[in-house]
Amino acid sequence: MTQTDLLSDVRRPEGDSLRDIVDRRHLTATVEWLDNHPPHLIADELARMDAVDAGMAFRLLDKDRALAVFEEFEPVDQQRILAGLRDQSFRELIEGMDPDDRARMLREAPAKVAKKVLAGLSPRERRVTAALLGYPEGSVGYYMTPEVVALPRNLPIAEALQTVRAKGATAETVYTLPVVDAGRRLIGVVELRDIVLARPDAMIAELVAAEPVSVRATDSAEKAARLMQGANLINLPVVDSEDRLVGLLTIDDAVEVIEAADSEDMARQAGTAPWQGHYMAAGVFQLARYRALWLLLLLVAATLTVTVTNFFEPTLEQAAHLALFIPLLIGSGGNVGAQAATTCVRALAVGEVRVSDLFRVIWRECRVGLLLGCMLAVVGMVIGSLFVGTKIAVVVGVALIIICGWAATIGGTMPLMAKRLRIDPAVISAPMVTTLVDATGLIIYFTTAKLVLGI
Amino acid sequence: MTQTDLLSDVRRPEGDSLRDIVDRRHLTATVEWLDNHPPHLIADELARMDAVDAGMAFRLLDKDRALAVFEEFEPVDQQRILAGLRDQSFRELIEGMDPDDRARMLREAPAKVAKKVLAGLSPRERRVTAALLGYPEGSVGYYMTPEVVALPRNLPIAEALQTVRAKGATAETVYTLPVVDAGRRLIGVVELRDIVLARPDAMIAELVAAEPVSVRATDSAEKAARLMQGANLINLPVVDSEDRLVGLLTIDDAVEVIEAADSEDMARQAGTAPWQGHYMAAGVFQLARYRALWLLLLLVAATLTVTVTNFFEPTLEQAAHLALFIPLLIGSGGNVGAQAATTCVRALAVGEVRVSDLFRVIWRECRVGLLLGCMLAVVGMVIGSLFVGTKIAVVVGVALIIICGWAATIGGTMPLMAKRLRIDPAVISAPMVTTLVDATGLIIYFTTAKLVLGI
Numbered sequence: 049m050t051q052t053d054l055l056s057d058v059r060r061p062e063g064d065s066l067r068d069i070v071d072r073r074h075l076t077a078t079v080e081w082l083d084n085h086p087p088h089l090i091a092d093e094l095a096r097m098d099a100v101d102a103g104m105a106f107r108l109l110d111k112d113r114a115l116a117v118f119e120e121f122e123p124v125d126q127q128r129i130l131a132g133l134r135d136q137s138f139r140e141l142i143e144g145m146d147p148d149d150r151a152r153m154l155r156e157a158p159a160k161v162a163k164k165v166l167a168g169l170s171p172r173e174r175r176v177t178a179a180l181l182g183y184p185e186g187s188v189g190y191y192m193t194p195e196v197v198a199l200p201r202n203l204p205i206a207e208a209l210q211t212v213r214a215k216g217a218t219a220e221t222v223y224t225l226p227v228v229d230a231g232r233r234l235i236g237v238v239e240l241r242d243i244v245l246a247r248p249d250a251m252i253a254e255l256v257a258a259e260p261v262s263v264r265a266t267d268s269a270e271k272a273a274r275l276m277q278g279a280n281l282i283n284l285p286v287v288d289s290e291d292r293l294v295g296l297l298t299i300d301d302a303v304e305v306i307e308a309a310d311s312e313d314m315a316r317q318a319g320t321a322p323w324q325g326h327y328m329a330a331g332v333f334q335l336a337r338y339r340a341l342w343l344l345l346l347l348v349a350a351t352l353t354v355t356v357t358n359f360f361e362p363t364l365e366q367a368a369h370l371a372l373f374i375p376l377l378i379g380s381g382g383n384v385g386a387q388a389a390t391t392c393v394r395a396l397a398v399g400e401v402r403v404s405d406l407f408r409v410i411w412r413e414c415r416v417g418l419l420l421g422c423m424l425a426v427v428g429m430v431i432g433s434l435f436v437g438t439k440i441a442v443v444v445g446v447a448l449i450i451i452c453g454w455a456a457t458i459g460g461t462m463p464l465m466a467k468r469l470r471i472d473p474a475v476i477s478a479p480m481v482t483t484l485v486d487a488t489g490l491i492i493y494f495t496t497a498k499l500v501l502g503i
Numbered sequence: 504m505t506q507t508d509l510l511s512d513v514r515r516p517e518g519d520s521l522r523d524i525v526d527r528r529h530l531t532a533t534v535e536w537l538d539n540h541p542p543h544l545i546a547d548e549l550a551r552m553d554a555v556d557a558g559m560a561f562r563l564l565d566k567d568r569a570l571a572v573f574e575e576f577e578p579v580d581q582q583r584i585l586a587g588l589r590d591q592s593f594r595e596l597i598e599g600m601d602p603d604d605r606a607r608m609l610r611e612a613p614a615k616v617a618k619k620v621l622a623g624l625s626p627r628e629r630r631v632t633a634a635l636l637g638y639p640e641g642s643v644g645y646y647m648t649p650e651v652v653a654l655p656r657n658l659p660i661a662e663a664l665q666t667v668r669a670k671g672a673t674a675e676t677v678y679t680l681p682v683v684d685a686g687r688r689l690i691g692v693v694e695l696r697d698i699v700l701a702r703p704d705a706m707i708a709e710l711v712a713a714e715p716v717s718v719r720a721t722d723s724a725e726k727a728a729r730l731m732q733g734a735n736l737i738n739l740p741v742v743d744s745e746d747r748l749v750g751l752l753t754i755d756d757a758v759e760v761i762e763a764a765d766s767e768d769m770a771r772q773a774g775t776a777p778w779q780g781h782y783m784a785a786g787v788f789q790l791a792r793y794r795a796l797w798l799l800l801l802l803v804a805a806t807l808t809v810t811v812t813n814f815f816e817p818t819l820e821q822a823a824h825l826a827l828f829i830p831l832l833i834g835s836g837g838n839v840g841a842q843a844a845t846t847c848v849r850a851l852a853v854g855e856v857r858v859s860d861l862f863r864v865i866w867r868e869c870r871v872g873l874l875l876g877c878m879l880a881v882v883g884m885v886i887g888s889l890f891v892g893t894k895i896a897v898v899v900g901v902a903l904i905i906i907c908g909w910a911a912t913i914g915g916t917m918p919l920m921a922k923r924l925r926i927d928p929a930v931i932s933a934p935m936v937t938t939l940v941d942a943t944g945l946i947i948y949f950t951t952a953k954l955v956l957g958i
Contacts, residue, residue, distance in 0.1 A: 213700055222696050223678055223737075240695065241677050245668055277762065280755040282678075282737055299754050300735040306758070307732065310765045311849055317772065318845030318933060319838055327850035328860065332867055336874040339842045346838055347879050351886050353830035358890060364826060371819060371826045375808035375833055375941050382837075383774055383801055383934040387794045390773030394766055395782035405783065412787055419791045424802050431806050435813060478773060478933055479838040486830045 066093040091120035099132030156182040159292035166194035189265035192295035193220040224283035273302035316474035352487035360494035381451040382482035388459030417456025421449035521548040546575035554587030611637040614747035621649035644720035647750035648675040679738035728757035771929035807942035815949035836906040837937035843914030872911025876904035
């Protein structure tokens, strides 16, 4: 795009029509043209262009002006613009763009337009289209239903029921009815249940909860879904950045989001790339591909263990029996670390632990690890004395205590550190902790051996 | 109890009153007495006893007779019996019993009684009480709400709405209305939405779905919750073994069940005992206790690695450099095994894989493992030749391929085997697979070394 921009900047005569500029896919000039013309002229120009081109120019308008322009259209042109935004070739156009041009195209769309573009689409189509309205994958906008029956505040119950009857047939749910003001701003929510149970002469305003729980369309869908779970909500109103109602997140989509997030966390915990497909439907190469990256990274990280063992080779030569316990020691350390990591990843995911708990978690896990280490040391020393002498058994015991304390601390801390660095904590997988503990565990083991055995 | 039974069998005179027999906590004699008397006499006797004793005798009646007796009571006595069943001392009585006596007491209660005992209780109380009605922990009965607005089939819409208004205030939800016949048997389900949107002169029968989805109160709650998730249901009717309506499982409870099951699976995958508490609220000893058992078992299992390394000590002495790669090899094997295990445990949990897929899973995972092994072997050989000679590098490469193939096969197969043996597949934790692969991996490594190096 940038090349084209430069070229056409030179060639562009004054007074070019919007159509010509858009034809040349000249984004900067298009934005400039749109900024310098009033809504009714823009609407006139867009009405003459083909649906995809008009859609492109329309998505470059900023949010407030987009709505003004949209309202200038004749209804038939509104439909054409919306059709253009849904068009396959519009999608392809955007997918083919430079990332920053694409970002410019995909700013949040005005609530009214977003709702109309998404209405009547199947859930699958809706998700593909959501991205074109500025709702990224994994956002609430990506999962919400735009077909909502909204009620004005000053409505008697009897009329509210009539509104539900008139508009409810196409809505995905009518059990939660958002209440909005004249500007479509969310005031509150009424449950259909309350309307059915209320006195017929009551007003909607009497039933509205004062502080409506709502989320932004650009918020994380997982966070919204867990909010619904915590508050036992079956529907959650979704608003844009100006608190205008754009849709509802329904509980069945929320459950889907939570389950996908849990599957993803589990996959990550095992060092597999997250993946939405069906296990039996995936090919062998596909399965391998999702597991390969982490394995390679972990193998390279495991080179540390080779370096460490290489460094301590003199110690190993003087007490060859030390080699017998390498798998047992690093295995136990890995297990303790993996337990701590998985526990903390899950506690973070369900909101039991916050990043600010970092030092408390370090202190708890350190003690838990040492406690477990002491217990394992007793058994480890028995095993050690059965195979080799008491001296090496003592080395094994002491090393187990230190390794377990260290492994639990590392395992519990890393997910919190990741979250503080805005990385998904589930990336701190059990295999990652295990590999890290392997190398450090060997250092602890050999150093203990040198000190205890005096070599 | 059995001792008391024997003693009182000798002492019991003919014509003893029910009250005397129950006073002596003589279960067999109580059942015998109940079997030999008609419902109205039983009701008379129970009405004279204190609430807890009457409750005990009542729970020993078989299901059909229990309902007959219950209907013989005056309303005030019905309330007393129900109060007795809810009483703390009744719970303690049952908890103190022998397991088989307890089982006899906790046969499924009749739907009507179950509904009345559970009605009006808080969710927490309801769960404690559910067990007393024959619904074990983790069953649907344990989570369902008994307060349901059920509709008869032949009802005009207008009257149905009146029923909802009259009875809906105490129900947890009125969005799903089960339709029942005269014997409270479930015929189908109507959504409140459909009632609101229907013509006022329509009949309920027109709106009922032909094949209602329902579950038994004794079914697994997790299975029921996943069914709701799959079918996008917000409420699921619950019936007893005779298809009589006893309650509804609501989506918020279903989400709670699914999340608890996922947390449990994740904990198990990391080799921790499943546990429902809050991470930050648990004490250090408590946390350690939940992790200790598996660590100890795995440590004892890890003794295998000591035995194997001990057995191959001559090989290790002849090529000391082999020790350098032990952590790297068993680490990679463990990672591949853990990936396969976690993937298969999750695929089983969400229903993507069935036990009958065993051989297909073995064949897929074996190929995935070999593929990953070949990839890792290339990197492993490079690392090997950097630290030691080409020969040992070849040993490392060949061993990696075999170990990865083996690890993926074992990791993918064990959860399915566990499920076939009716063990929770999530018990096949990543640490368990890792420990198993550690020992067998060492055998593969040292045997490869002996063959390649000719020692």
